[in-house]
Amino acid sequence: MKKVYKAHILYTKEPSYFEVLSNGYVVVDAEGYVTGVAEDLASLDCDNAEIIDFGDRLLIPAMNDLHVHAPQYRNQGLAMDLELLSWLQKYTFPEEAKYADTSYAERMYRRFVRDLWRFGTMRSCVFATIHTESTRVLMHLFQEAGMGALVGKVAMNRNCPRELSESVDEMLQGFETLLGETQSAKREESLVRLIVTPRFIPSCTPEMLRVCGELAAKYRLPVQSHLSENRNEIALVQSLEKESTCYGDAYDRYGLFGQTPTVMAHCVYTEGEEMELIRRRGVMVAHCPTSNLNVSTGIAPIRPFLDKGMCVGLGSDISGGHDLSIFRMMVYAIQVSKAYFQQHREYPFLTLPEVFWMATKSAGSFFGRIGSFEPGYEFDALVIDDSDLNHDNYSLLERLERYIYLGDDRQIEHRFCRGREIKEPKLIE
Numbered sequence: 001m002k003k004v005y006k007a008h009i010l011y012t013k014e015p016s017y018f019e020v021l022s023n024g025y026v027v028v029d030a031e032g033y034v035t036g037v038a039e040d041l042a043s044l045d046c047d048n049a050e051i052i053d054f055g056d057r058l059l060i061p062a063m064n065d066l067h068v069h070a071p072q073y074r075n076q077g078l079a080m081d082l083e084l085l086s087w088l089q090k091y092t093f094p095e096e097a098k099y100a101d102t103s104y105a106e107r108m109y110r111r112f113v114r115d116l117w118r119f120g121t122m123r124s125c126v127f128a129t130i131h132t133e134s135t136r137v138l139m140h141l142f143q144e145a146g147m148g149a150l151v152g153k154v155a156m157n158r159n160c161p162r163e164l165s166e167s168v169d170e171m172l173q174g175f176e177t178l179l180g181e182t183q184s185a186k187r188e189e190s191l192v193r194l195i196v197t198p199r200f201i202p203s204c205t206p207e208m209l210r211v212c213g214e215l216a217a218k219y220r221l222p223v224q225s226h227l228s229e230n231r232n233e234i235a236l237v238q239s240l241e242k243e244s245t246c247y248g249d250a251y252d253r254y255g256l257f258g259q260t261p262t263v264m265a266h267c268v269y270t271e272g273e274e275m276e277l278i279r280r281r282g283v284m285v286a287h288c289p290t291s292n293l294n295v296s297t298g299i300a301p302i303r304p305f306l307d308k309g310m311c312v313g314l315g316s317d318i319s320g321g322h323d324l325s326i327f328r329m330m331v332y333a334i335q336v337s338k339a340y341f342q343q344h345r346e347y348p349f350l351t352l353p354e355v356f357w358m359a360t361k362s363a364g365s366f367f368g369r370i371g372s373f374e375p376g377y378e379f380d381a382l383v384i385d386d387s388d389l390n391h392d393n394y395s396l397l398e399r400l401e402r403y404i405y406l407g408d409d410r411q412i413e414h415r416f417c418r419g420r421e422i423k424e425p426k427l428i429e
């Protein structure tokens, strides 16, 4: 049976402006897909549908996080005074090694999934660790919660501690085991799926990269990794992959750059040839503005990317980033684009509808038809009760802007993923 949700509806079909429907209606079918949206109920096909009235609340698309490391959740807000490569060695790798223990993994992953829920993130692209067992735990927790995720069992076998290194055969076997368990006739429609995840070029031998590319091609799986985050890292990649003309080209040679849907985090130093390759291959860029600042990498040139027609979404990058809220990522994305603008006057800073679109419809496209209320989109939505922030005659757009800048999880009253209301996932202590 169809359901009709009534509220003040705001979303972005286009990056340049908001659709604003005062006291609007969105119709959702029994499978969780939007079939209509309008201010006038009579114009919608919804006979006998149940009407759920959210009164004066705001109804917006749910958030999508395109880049986050679940096993770094304990380190959130720690070691923010180091630079990338030393931060990896001193903090990140020792923490990830703990995920050989599945009971530790379950305790931490439950908190991670619960907190994604708190901040209204219904879809995420997640790095787990090399460990097959604890990656399975994470996939189960997302399934149990009813939230969408692409989960990566991380491939790495060089430049890392021995306990975080897996042979190519072990990686392949673990990956295919997980794939067998999660594969079904309708795998494409399943909310939780595997994503091929070479950590980044410096962590993988050519053989590991080749096998990752083959896995993606054989099972038509998406790919995630890191790209051009830091100058030292880029120099290292150049020395390791001498044939490659740029960092992106190194992935491309292994079939890991848009041969299947691909998301690359950071792209801080991406320019020229690499930009062109990203655009041509339809690779999605995960912009992680807090990470740009914390790990002192520099600011990703998002305006030039958008001008060129590249796809860009937002990522929290826990724990290079310190904040799990994608609303906060929108704020940071505007702020760092203003800092970028100070140095590059030809590139105007980002606007609110642009960052909202990046967090919803643009990032959502990596998971399917997600992030908008246009007919055919999956109904991933948040109901915001901003009454404590709405103490004067603010317009609906001003109310949304104030929520983005000033609100948090306390104002999110309901969360929906593919039409289903998602209740708070349970913790174990």
Ligand SMILES: [Zn+2]
Binding pocket: 067, 069, 226, 265, 317, 320
């Ligand atoms: Zn990362």
